[in-house]
Amino acid sequence: MALSGNLDAQRRRDELVELANAPRGVMIDAAAELFAVSPMTIRRDLLELEAEGRVRRVRGGATAAPRARPFDARRAIRATAKRTIAEKALQLVPTAGSIALDASTTVSMLASAIGPRSGVTAYTNSFESFQLLQPFEGVSAVISGGTAEPTTGSLVGPLARRSIRSVYFDIFFSSADALDSDDGTSEVSVEEAELKQAMATNAATTVVLIDSSKLQRRSVARALELHEISVLITELEPRDERLDPYRGIADIR
Known part of the structure; x- marks a missing residue:
C-alpha cells in the first residue's frame, strides 16, 4: 500500500536513507510506488542524499553510504x-x-x-x-x-x-x-x-x-x-x- 503522497520532502528523504541502509538497499521504482511520487522525484532525492554523503547511488537505486568500519x-x-x-x-x-x-x-x-x-x-x-x-x-x-x-x-x-x-x-x-x-x-x-x-x-x-x-x-x-x-x-x-x-x-x- 502506498504511503501518502503528501509526505514532506525531508521526511521522505529520511525514510529513503533508512531503506537504503537495508541489506538490499532501495530501488527507484519501488520507492516511487511506496511514496506515491514519480521516479524522477526519487532520483532527485537520491542525488541530494548522495551529495550529503547519506547514501550511495547504484544502478536503479541506492545503498548505504560507504563508511570506514572497524x-x-x-x-x-x-x-x-x-x-x-x-x-x-x-x-x-x-x-x-x-x-x-x-x-x-x-x-x-x-x-x-x-x-x-x-x-x-x-x-x-x-x-x-x-x-x-x-x-x-x-x-x-x-x-x-x-x-x-x-x-x-x-x-x-x-x-x-x-x-x-x-x-x-x-x-x-x-x-x-x-x-x-x-x-x-x-x-x-x-x-x-x-x-x-x-x-x-x-x-x-x-x-x-x-x-x-x-x-x-x-x-x-x-x-x-x-x-x-x-x-x-x-x-x-x-x-x-x-x-x-x-x-x-x-x-x-
Whole structure:
C-alpha cells in the first residue's frame, strides 16, 4: 500500500536513507510506488542524499553510504566468501620474492594462511597482517610507516606512501570497497586509495581479491585502474555470469 503522497520532502528523504541502509538497499521504482511520487522525484532525492554523503547511488537505486568500519566488524562480513577467496589467492603466493599486502580483512585471511616459505618479504600497511605473518619461517614481515587510521587498523598518509614507493614487489594482493567494470576499484577514503595506488605502481602483478557483493559498484575514492589489475579473484566460479563484465580485463579465478 502506498504511503501518502503528501509526505514532506525531508521526511521522505529520511525514510529513503533508512531503506537504503537495508541489506538490499532501495530501488527507484519501488520507492516511487511506496511514496506515491514519480521516479524522477526519487532520483532527485537520491542525488541530494548522495551529495550529503547519506547514501550511495547504484544502478536503479541506492545503498548505504560507504563508511570506514572497524577491522573486527569488517572481518565478520561475508567471512565464508573471504575464506574461499583467500584459499584461491594462496596458490599465487610465491615461495620467494617480495609481496605487498593491503590492510583489508580479505587479505589478512590470506596472510594468516601463507605458512612457511623459502624467503618471502611481505610489506604491508596492516597491523593485523604484520602480526599474522610473524610465526612463519622464511617470511620477513615489514610494516610501512605512516599515520594510524584507528577505525580500519591501517597505516596511511604521506610517510606510508613514501615507504611503499621505495620498494618493488613481485605481487600486490589488494582488496577493495567496490569494483566497477568501467572505473576500476574504489575505496571509502582518499588515503586508502592513494596507498593502494602506490603499491600497484611498484608491483609487477596486481591481484584483486573481492567478494561478489562489491561487484559493479563504486565507493568514494578511485583507486586502481582496470589496466592495473592482472588477476581478479572472487568466491564465485570463474564461469559465473556475474563476472562477465570483467572478462578480457583480467585473469578471472
